[in-house]
Amino acid sequence: MTGLGARCSACGADRVPDAAFCEACGMDFATSSPPPEGAITEVLPRQTHAPAVTAAAGEESPLDVGWTGPVIGGVAVEVDHPDEPTCTACGEGSYVDGYCDQCGAKQPDPRSHFTEEPAPWVAGVCDIGKRHTRNEDAMALLASAEQLGTATIVVCDGVSNTTDSHIASLAAARAARDTLSGAIPRGMGTREALVAAISQRLGEAVSSARGAVVAATPAGDAPTPPSCTFVAAVIDGTLAVVGNVGDSRGYWLPDAPTSTPVQLSHDDSFAAEQIREGVPRKEAETGPQAHAITRWLGVDSPDDLTPHTMAVDLTEPGWLLVCTDGLWNYCSEPTELRDLVTRTTASLGEHGRTPLAVATALTDFANASGGIDNITVALARVGSLTADSLPVSDPAQAEAPAPAPAQAEASVPAQAEAPVPAALSPAPPPASPDQPVNS
């Protein structure tokens, strides 16, 4: 690494002597103070990601200029037509014009179900569900190879009954991921500064996601232009910040039953407004207008698209879960969701700590519950990835000293629901997260 002054403090690109702006990211060197001596200026590892399928919608965002980096680790899965010579339905025919020439079964559309596993500790499943004819959910994931290095999870839910929402949502998720893959300015190196920087970047990601939706909108006055929700989680070390617009959600679900699981997003929905007015959550979320959202990304989106953001410290074993209503329709309360995840991991045995296996199982759960909507479940695992020390249901646990709850805090705007544990006690180091609580 060369001298600090020779690099852009924002993106880490080489700094041309006497340049007023960074050639790579456009950062204004005049207005941003040079990092103090000894400040953490380490740049987030750059990662590979899949190119967007829709060229028009996936074109590089002006907010993401120049940041395409070398490979550190992690793979993203391209949604592509796999070469399937034999019909998966009857096992006999081959596909002609997208259908089996024996049984007529439709060649599976890779858009209808895809998974991404950029690293062993981050994975997601995006599935059509059981009742919809098109998967308008989308996701785009990134992760460093090492656990709790960096990760980006973006999930978008295309709004039904609008044209080409499945194209728009995928373009939006990928554009947001690309924006979020840029290095986060470390500023003063404090947690506060990092939360602020990530929150700001989440706002920029919303802009690029919306830009992608607009680009995917057919010309002319479509009566129902494509639109989608937005939720993204950015993990930077033990810090996670979740930002959302619409009703797709983030949750922090610590393993320990004594720790409080929290929702890290704030629904822009009619149901959320009702909950604020005192209607019980279950009633509000199953009411006739429950899924009417009040903010979305699209040509016709509201002016204010500042994402709700919330930060949480990932200082104990648990799951960071990002999902669409296709999952939370069937399990909305953070505690219920944590119980579901606990039951799911227990039932998966040795795969119980694998994000891809758990995300798949949660998708199966949503489908088994009706699969009324498209389902997206993305998970980042904090703590052990192997199942050798799964927490067991042990009455002794109740008597054990409570593990430190995660800190979760709301920022712009303040979260109105779900009381957030304010107390922050020193958390066990993530390196040894699975010490039996009753030992």
Add this chain to the structure above:
Amino acid sequence: MATFTSEVFQNEFLPDGGTDVHAIVRVTCSGAGQAGAAQGAEAAEIVIVDTSGSMSGNGIAQGRYAASVALNEITDGTWFAVIAGNHVGTLVYPAYGVQQMVRMDGRTRAEAIAAVQRFKADGGTAMGTWLTKAKEVFLSVPHVTQRHAILLTDGANEHETPDQLTWAIQGATGFFQADCRGLGDRWQVDEVRRIASALLGTVDLIPSPDRMAQEFAALIRASMARGVAAVDLRVWAPQGAQVLFVKQVAPHLEDITSKRSLVNPLTAAFPTGAWADESRDYHVAVRLPAKTIGQEQLASRVQVVVNNEVQTQGLVKATWSSDESLTTRIDDQVARYTGQAELAAAIQDGLAAKAAGDEDGATRKLGRAVQIATATGDEEMTSRLKKVVEIDNAETGTVRLKKAVERLDEMALDTASTKTRRIKK
């Protein structure tokens, strides 16, 4: 070079447990060229005119004239012949007793026109013998790829048994096409329709002898414009599925289901004869094993095949959905043609019942026909029906059979029943 295109009209959404998929496949041909004009193609045309005793007087005079007009419309280079039909089929041109077709040119046309002036009204009617003679004559030019005949009769097939006619039709089926016309009111519509259906042609009524020439000219012109000799419709359906029916529904109704021949276990071919620059609609119905909500599959692949080469194809799909706003919709084209097919069946069954003396059955069927025609706004058919029944209430289909009905009106209603009208997309 002819170009075929296809369009599919259907509602692909089936309710939970739904099995039957209906689609209208519209096939359009352009650039067909002239009959026999394509590389390696040759066309042959035979004019068959009824010369039975009942044609005497103005009938045979107009027959001579109409045949002459028809000969003038046959393009030079086309193989041709003229057959006079009564209780036997007789070749009157090229030459009595010589079973050899000749190519049309100035000389042969003049000779043929001279020959038809010798038509003499005499004897009975045995149309089977006319068909058999035509086949014999066509066989004199076996290399010909496109064979067509026009057949005129003015009477019932009284001088051979129905079985004899059936055998003759079977012998001609797949060998040549025939458009058939009945003159006046003494022929049997169903009898002639049987010939035309088997020989991939049309049937219609010529009410009076003076209209024959015009009709003959139109038929020959249409035949000469068919530049694509033999077109097959191939219908694929998945394993476990059943093709319920394949019907041509425009320009006229023709159930071609029974004409199927297997190409492979999942694919059947249906002959559609020669094509001009034209558009035809086919109604394909397939029964599938029901799948679960959300699943989509191919219900049928409908291909247009010429010389074993696929020219165009339409895909008929099925998607099971729980959304009633999707599954309860019936495609406009499917609905329209389904209604027209039911209308045609009601008319034909009603007239058959009336002919058999079943007044109740006839009243019921023709009442139903009035009801459908009214509901679909088919004013032409309603006015034809009015000549046969008194309508008390069109909406409920309450009718009374008219006491005195012109037989020609009944026949016109019968022959018009299979003519369908297209609706705009």
